[in-house]
Amino acid sequence: MFTALLLVWSAAAAPVIHVTPVTYQGVQEAMAAAEKADWDATLLFPAGAHNISLAGPLFNFARVAPPPGGRLVVAGAGMDVTTLVIDTVNATNDVLQAKPCGAACAWRQITVRDLTFARSAMTTTQGTVVSCSGDNENQTLVLQLDPSFPAMDELLKTRTGRISAEQG
Numbered sequence: 001m002f003t004a005l006l007l008v009w010s011a012a013a014a015p016v017i018h019v020t021p022v023t024y025q026g027v028q029e030a031m032a033a034a035e036k037a038d039w040d041a042t043l044l045f046p047a048g049a050h051n052i053s054l055a056g057p058l059f060n061f062a063r064v065a066p067p068p069g070g071r072l073v074v075a076g077a078g079m080d081v082t083t084l085v086i087d088t089v090n091a092t093n094d095v096l097q098a099k100p101c102g103a104a105c106a107w108r109q110i111t112v113r114d115l116t117f118a119r120s121a122m123t124t125t126q127g128t129v130v131s132c133s134g135d136n137e138n139q140t141l142v143l144q145l146d147p148s149f150p151a152m153d154e155l156l157k158t159r160t161g162r163i164s165a166e167q168g
Helices: 024-036 152-158
Strands: 016-018 041-044 048-052 072-075 082-086 110-113 116-119 127-134 139-145
Touching: 016 024, 024 041
Parallel strands: 016 041, 041 072, 048 082, 072 110, 082 116
Antiparallel strands: 127 139
């Protein structure tokens, strides 16, 4: 005997908000449109590498509160085809920001998918620990930096004052 079951789901689809232009201001306008949609929406970025100079956090999720069953989605055309290149010179380098929250945290209803975040300049370096020496008063750590990564003094040129070369 063969039994077939047909399920029909009739729910209003969450709106898709196309992020254009792909700039800091364009993202802020898309976030405002998502808020008007009660945060149950998809912010869709087009394919391409998009340079964005930050004037503050690109995505501030502090007020995001989708309704039960709702979800805020930040999406691109694919992780290998949509890249948001973030300018690192600005003093506010946060891309995603939210305040800490408890059990009812809206972060559970936010999805970021199908895109890549990059920086316009390297903000970290990488290497191998060569040696460690010293006592409790004077300690030394020697690193051999990978030649494809920047030296510490290059990284410190665009830092926001948290560290300087003199701090080690």
